[in-house]
Amino acid sequence: MPADNETLDTVRSVTQSGYKWGFETDIEMDVAPKGLSPDTIRLISERKEEPSWMLDWRLKAYAAWLQMEEPNWARVDHPRIDYQDIHYYAAPKKKAGPKSLDEVDPELLKMYEKLGIPLKERAILAGVEGADQEQPRQIAVDAVFDSVSVATTFQETLLKAGVIFCPISEALRKYPDLMRQYIGSVVPVGDNFFAALNSAVFTDGSFVFIPKGVRCPMELSTYFRINTRGTGQFERTLIIAEAGAHVSYLEGCTAPQRDENQLHAAVVELVAMDDATIKYSTVQNWYPGDANGLGGIYNFVTKRGACLGDRSKISWTQVETGSAITWKYPSCVLHGVDSVGEFYSVAVTNNHQQADTGTKMIHIGKGSRSTIISKGISAGHSNNTYRGLVKVLPSASGARNFTQCDSLLIGEDCGAHTVPYIESRNRSAKIEHEATTSKINEDQLFYCRQRGLNEEDAVNLIVNGFCKEVLKELPMEFAVEAQKLLAVSLEGSVG
Amino acid sequence: MNAISVPEGAAGFLARFAAMQGRLPGDSTLRAAAAEAFRALGLPGASRGRRVEAWKYTTLQPLGGMSFRSAEPAGKIAIPDSPARIVFAGGRYREDLSTAVPGFACFADQPDFGELSWPDRDPMVALNTMLAEDGAILTVPAGIDAGIVHLIHAGIDGTSAHPRHMIRLGGGARLTLIETSAGSGRYLHNPVSEIHVADGAVLTHVRIQTDGTEAFHLATIYAAVAAGGTYDGFTLNIGGRTTRTEIHATLNGPGAIAHLNGAQLLTGSQHADFTSVVRHAGPKGTSRQTIKNVLAGHSRGVFQGRIEVARGAQGTDGYQMNRALLLSPDAEIDTKPELEIFADDVKCSHGATVGELDAEQLFYLRSRGIPDNEARSILVRAFLAEALDPVTNDIARGLLEDAVALWWEGQAG
Numbered sequence: 001m002p003a004d005n006e007t008l009d010t011v012r013s014v015t016q017s018g019y020k021w022g023f024e025t026d027i028e029m030d031v032a033p034k035g036l037s038p039d040t041i042r043l044i045s046e047r048k049e050e051p052s053w054m055l056d057w058r059l060k061a062y063a064a065w066l067q068m069e070e071p072n073w074a075r076v077d078h079p080r081i082d083y084q085d086i087h088y089y090a091a092p093k094k095k096a097g098p099k100s101l102d103e104v105d106p107e108l109l110k111m112y113e114k115l116g117i118p119l120k121e122r123a124i125l126a127g128v129e130g131a132d133q134e135q136p137r138q139i140a141v142d143a144v145f146d147s148v149s150v151a152t153t154f155q156e157t158l159l160k161a162g163v164i165f166c167p168i169s170e171a172l173r174k175y176p177d178l179m180r181q182y183i184g185s186v187v188p189v190g191d192n193f194f195a196a197l198n199s200a201v202f203t204d205g206s207f208v209f210i211p212k213g214v215r216c217p218m219e220l221s222t223y224f225r226i227n228t229r230g231t232g233q234f235e236r237t238l239i240i241a242e243a244g245a246h247v248s249y250l251e252g253c254t255a256p257q258r259d260e261n262q263l264h265a266a267v268v269e270l271v272a273m274d275d276a277t278i279k280y281s282t283v284q285n286w287y288p289g290d291a292n293g294l295g296g297i298y299n300f301v302t303k304r305g306a307c308l309g310d311r312s313k314i315s316w317t318q319v320e321t322g323s324a325i326t327w328k329y330p331s332c333v334l335h336g337v338d339s340v341g342e343f344y345s346v347a348v349t350n351n352h353q354q355a356d357t358g359t360k361m362i363h364i365g366k367g368s369r370s371t372i373i374s375k376g377i378s379a380g381h382s383n384n385t386y387r388g389l390v391k392v393l394p395s396a397s398g399a400r401n402f403t404q405c406d407s408l409l410i411g412e413d414c415g416a417h418t419v420p421y422i423e424s425r426n427r428s429a430k431i432e433h434e435a436t437t438s439k440i441n442e443d444q445l446f447y448c449r450q451r452g453l454n455e456e457d458a459v460n461l462i463v464n465g466f467c468k469e470v471l472k473e474l475p476m477e478f479a480v481e482a483q484k485l486l487a488v489s490l491e492g493s494v495g
Numbered sequence: 496m497n498a499i500s501v502p503e504g505a506a507g508f509l510a511r512f513a514a515m516q517g518r519l520p521g522d523s524t525l526r527a528a529a530a531e532a533f534r535a536l537g538l539p540g541a542s543r544g545r546r547v548e549a550w551k552y553t554t555l556q557p558l559g560g561m562s563f564r565s566a567e568p569a570g571k572i573a574i575p576d577s578p579a580r581i582v583f584a585g586g587r588y589r590e591d592l593s594t595a596v597p598g599f600a601c602f603a604d605q606p607d608f609g610e611l612s613w614p615d616r617d618p619m620v621a622l623n624t625m626l627a628e629d630g631a632i633l634t635v636p637a638g639i640d641a642g643i644v645h646l647i648h649a650g651i652d653g654t655s656a657h658p659r660h661m662i663r664l665g666g667g668a669r670l671t672l673i674e675t676s677a678g679s680g681r682y683l684h685n686p687v688s689e690i691h692v693a694d695g696a697v698l699t700h701v702r703i704q705t706d707g708t709e710a711f712h713l714a715t716i717y718a719a720v721a722a723g724g725t726y727d728g729f730t731l732n733i734g735g736r737t738t739r740t741e742i743h744a745t746l747n748g749p750g751a752i753a754h755l756n757g758a759q760l761l762t763g764s765q766h767a768d769f770t771s772v773v774r775h776a777g778p779k780g781t782s783r784q785t786i787k788n789v790l791a792g793h794s795r796g797v798f799q800g801r802i803e804v805a806r807g808a809q810g811t812d813g814y815q816m817n818r819a820l821l822l823s824p825d826a827e828i829d830t831k832p833e834l835e836i837f838a839d840d841v842k843c844s845h846g847a848t849v850g851e852l853d854a855e856q857l858f859y860l861r862s863r864g865i866p867d868n869e870a871r872s873i874l875v876r877a878f879l880a881e882a883l884d885p886v887t888n889d890i891a892r893g894l895l896e897d898a899v900a901l902w903w904e905g906q907a908g
Contacts, residue, residue: 073548394824394825407834409836409838409841410839412806412809412840413806414837415835415836415837416836417834417835417836418832418834418845419833420832421829421830421831422828422829422830422831422849423827423828423829424821424827424828424829424849425827426821426824427821427826427850427851429849429850430848430849430851431849431850433830433845433846433847433848434845434846435832436843437836437841437842437843437844438841438842438843
């Protein structure tokens with residue numbers, strides 16, 4: 001989520017816990033009764049005016065989910081989730097699909113203003129001070145509020161270029177053939193417990209289609225927010241880049257401050273054809289809970305990209321500072337010859353946060369290459385785990401992987417863990433993996449303090465340096481925001 | 496008890512326990528508990544639907560369908576001629592083949608199950624605890640340098656051996672223990688060793704496994720190292736059909752050191768799993784691990800290594816390196832190096848590399864007129880020589896080099 005300068009300036013000061021997105025917006029909501037059953041799923045499908053095959057698909061996912069057990073292999077600990085105690089559908093009371101901003105509830109617009117999202121089509125972000133005013137960067141935003149997408153900007157401009165960027169519920173109505181072909185093609189309905197749950201009850205999300213040879217004229221961005229108490233958010237994103245297409249997509253998330261835990265179980269599917277490139281960036285800032293570990297979002301997400309085409313490329317960049325618990329492994333399945341997968345991650349945990357995150361790189365195509373750079377920072381009483389898999393199948397001659405996982409510990413009550421799996425079945429594949437764990441270098445800290453920085457600023461500076469390799473992969477607006485977020489997340493962890 | 500169904504593959508071993516129960520030495524309650532644990536855990540991979548993370552890459556399914564008997568107390572076997580040797584055949588101590596070693600006793604006479612093992616968690620340890628008939632109880636008193644002791648195990652066709660060894664080094668004591676395991680035919684060697692290294696003591700433990708190609712070798716070692724003590728371990732795995740070396744080393748006192756080095760040279764359809772857990776429980780401990788795999792034929796090498804740093808184990812220095820060289824298109828390596836860290840003032844790192852012979856190095860040698868075959872041979876031997884570098888004891892090093900040379904001859908021919 002790109003933020004304006006004002007947003008950045010106010011980041012530090014606002015709420016006690018440093019979580020400035022903790023407000024709740026008072027909007028009349030259309031909420032389904034709590035609980036999950038075929039009836040809930042029928043209701044969702046009906047509200048979304050979905051084709052009947054979609055309902056069947058959802059029910060199939062639900063049937064699969066009933067047979068599955070919640071995974072317990074991650075290094076995370078939480079009370080049992082009662083899946084019947086969640087609202088699976090919550091939407092602002094408004095007829096679906098507002099045609100222009102005038103139709104949008106003013107409360108909603110106020111909320112987005114607070115969040116610093118440039119929802120209005122004219123709101124154009126200047127990257128840095130004195131940036132070229134004549135050709136400002138433009139970003140198209142899809143905003144998802146609890147269960148539904150409330151506004152998507154720049155849709156017309158994009159359509160002119162042939163790019164489809166719309167809520168996934170709209171795509172189901174307008175582009176059923178594309179949806180039917182691709183939904184579940186990368187993450188099948190029965191892939192895992194949370195993906196199956198999502199497939200059964202997902203309510204909205206973004207759909208992106210970049211046709212052959214098109215370079216998307218602007219950055220695409222989706223903004224996710226959980227607002228209503230007792231809801232779960234289950235969004236689904238599908239991005240398809242046809243041969244030679246190119247797209248950069250940004251994702252941001254926030255939630256109000258509450259003492260209860262809320263579930264967020266999303267699925268993201270990416271498909272890249274020959275020579276296509278998809279760059280997917282996330283700044284995940286769901287409410288992390290308070291200093292005692294009360295409340296916060298459970299962020300259990302399945303993200304996977306298929307590099308189907310030769311020389312295709314999928315790049316995941318994530319900055320994870322929020323959520324009480326993060327369970328997330330953005331992956332690349334490298335089918336194409338010379339296809340490329342990348343994963344750049346910064347995960348920060350403080351107080352009682354738990355993060356178990358990493359990636360999977362599955363090498364199938366000849367000459368496929370992957371790079372994994374993961375930076376974990378643990379403070380307070382938190383636990384931060386990198387979990388990853390690099391797998392080379394016999395067909396992937398000449399495959400190449402480089403992995404670097406570094407962990408930084410701040411304070412003696414936190415934990416940092418690294419669990420990489422490396423499996424090679426092709427001798428010509430070359431795999432290198434390195435991991436280090438250490439605390440903040442005393443010499444560096446001394447050097448900064450000696451030059452008059454207070455301890456907190458010094459730590460922030462060092463942490464930003466530690467994460468530099470990842471932050472530089474982010475689009476500029478995100479990078480600025482991410483740096484500030486790191487500082488906020490680590491507030492109070494020093495001294 | 497009857498309510499629990501017997502998992503696949505476990506029935507034969509449980510039946511043997513039922514038959515032998517009254518005659519086995521040591522704590523019968525502990526054995527009965529181990530039998531219950533084994534009944535619950537089963538053989539890893541042998542029962543469907545029971546996936547255990549610790550055995551992710553190794554299955555003992557082929558072992559499940561086999562039946563074994565206990566070894567006879569006598570019979571002719573060939574053993575190396577070492578001045579201080581303790582010989583076991585099929586899991587039984589052979590006084591006739593051994594020499595007198597000070598501080599040695601038989602497990603059969605002085606059963607000692609120790610306190611470090613986890614029969615409730617580790618199925619092979621449960622199996623061993625249930626069926627152990629004999630083993631080496633070796634004690635080196637404080638301040639004594641016991642020199643070199645050779646612990647020899649000969650596998651006997653059709654038998655399963657579950658020796659239980661206990662090695663205790665008193666404060667400042669020293670010992671070089673060379674352990675060899677060899678044999679021919681189809682057999683199971685399932686030893687559990689418990690090792691205590693007291694303050695300032697040094698144990699050099701060199702293990703050379705050249706079991707027959709139909710053999711199963713599943714060894715578990717628990718080592719506890721006190722302040723300033725050193726456990727310097729090296730394992731060479733060459734033989735066996737399915738082998739696993741599982742080492743748990745705990746550094747309890749300040750300044751304790753553990754080296755868990757090793758090499759696995761595999762060919763044909765061999766499977767070898769090297770699993771290590773180094774636990775830094777006390778402050779200022781140092782651990783070093785370098786494991787090399789050279790994989791030919793259809794072989795599969797596995798390395799799982801975890802460095803754990805407990806809360807309060809400040810000043811820990813842990814390092815682990817795993818390298819694999821794949822010599823054939825059908826070989827496979829699976830590696831899982833883990834760090835689990837709960838203290839902040841630590842320096843821990845691991846690295847892993849997987850690949851074939853380096854094309855540039857090969858080119859360098861070829862450009863100097865060395866034929867392709869010879870160039871490859873030079874590079875593989877260099878890779879292996881480097882793996883053996885941590886072993887400084889001349890006698891142990893000599894034995895290792897002989898074993899490696901023999902393996903390499905087998906590959907070249």
